[in-house]
Amino acid sequence: MSDADAAGLPDFRRLPVREAIRWLAEHGEPEDPRPDIDTASLERRFPHLRGIETVEHTVDGAQGGVPVRLYRRPGAEARVALVWVHGGGFIGGHLDMPESNWVARELAARGIPVLAVDYTKCLGQAHFPAPSDDVLVAWRSAPALLGLPADRLVLGGASAGGNLAVGVAARVRDGAEGPLPGGLLAVYPALHANSANPGVPLDPASPHAQLALNFAGSVDALSDPHAFPGEGSGAGYPPALVVVCERDALRPSGESFAGSVRAAGGTVELHVEPGAAHGHIDQPGDAGALRTLDVVSDWLHARQG
Known part of the structure; x- marks a missing residue:
């Protein structure tokens, strides 16, 4: 029996997308x-995470307040920080899920401040650009909240959050108000x-197509x-790290984007996590997740110059 079954929750991985949206x-x-x-529990399992300081903020967005959470290791003097956006198929996810909270704590413990960002979910009447607008306003607020200039900040996210992070970078590149980030991270x-x-072309009956259209x-x-x-276009992006998983059906998207940036003359590093499946960094302590965080941490530290 799965944890979801034991708790009496529906298995959203098996529900038709429209039913999952209605339920949520x-x-x-x-x-x-x-x-x-x-x-x-994370602090008990991973003692190095103890002592990470967090501060809750809300930034003003078009749909209302956008919750963000700042993570720092006391005494760490960083010259680069991460603005991080969780995934969830554009219909779920939150700041307490491991893909947000555990990842942010792990990176903060390694000396990289993190501003984790939540956003409007596409449930009912909300669609693009509502989630993107929330991430954009959080990004505009990030230099003041993190105390670093934008060229010292990396904008990144996982899954749907990776879409929103890259999409905001594209919007800024193409003229939206706000600074271009110093780097881009897509997991x-x-x-x-x-x-x-x-x-x-999309198969309209596929879950991927229904999530994309929603x-x-x-x-x-x-x-x-x-x-x-x-x-x-892959042109005009800041230096990027793209992480894909060997056993992920969405792996071609990250690989195609990395190729597009490279073909346009940009700087991009592609990391394939062996044996991993989609969502692996939402699994605290997973061996592949820890390897991915090492790769991300090393890349971020290298950006300190």
Whole structure:
């Protein structure tokens, strides 16, 4: 029996997308049934995470307040920091999920301050650009909250959060108000309308297609390079690290984007995590997740100059 079954929760991985959206819109985000992923449990499991300071903030967004959380290791004098956006298929996820909270604590423990960002979920009437707008306003606030100039900040995210991070960088590149980040981090990102097969028409019946259309809000928006930045030019991005998983159906999206940036003359590093599946950094202590965090940490530290 899975943790979800034991807690009496629906298995969102097996529910049709429309049913999952209806359930979440009606009931809200359920509590994660895993018993050892809360902060106290993480600190017991990983003593090096003890003492990380967190501060809750809210920045003003078009849809209301956007929750953000700042993580720091006391006494650490960093010259680079990360603005980090969790995933969740654009319909779920939050600041306490391991992909946000554990990842941020691990990187803060390694001397990299992190500003974790939440955003509007696409449930019911909300679609692009609502989540992107939230990440954009959080990004504009990041230099003041982190105390570093934008060229010392990396904007990054995982899965849907990777889409939003890269999409905000594309929007700023193309004229939206705000500074271009000093670097870009995308972990198993969904950057194309068809992230499993970039360039191939979507199968409307597939879960990937339904999630993409639910986020985009219309068929026309599926080709919007700010909604799905893999559909646009790879030119003009800051230096980037793209992490993909060997056993992830969305691996082609990250690889295609990295190739597009490279072909446009940009600087991009592609890391393939062997044996890993989509969502592996939402599993605290997973061997592949720890390797990925080592890669990310090393890349971020190298950006300190």
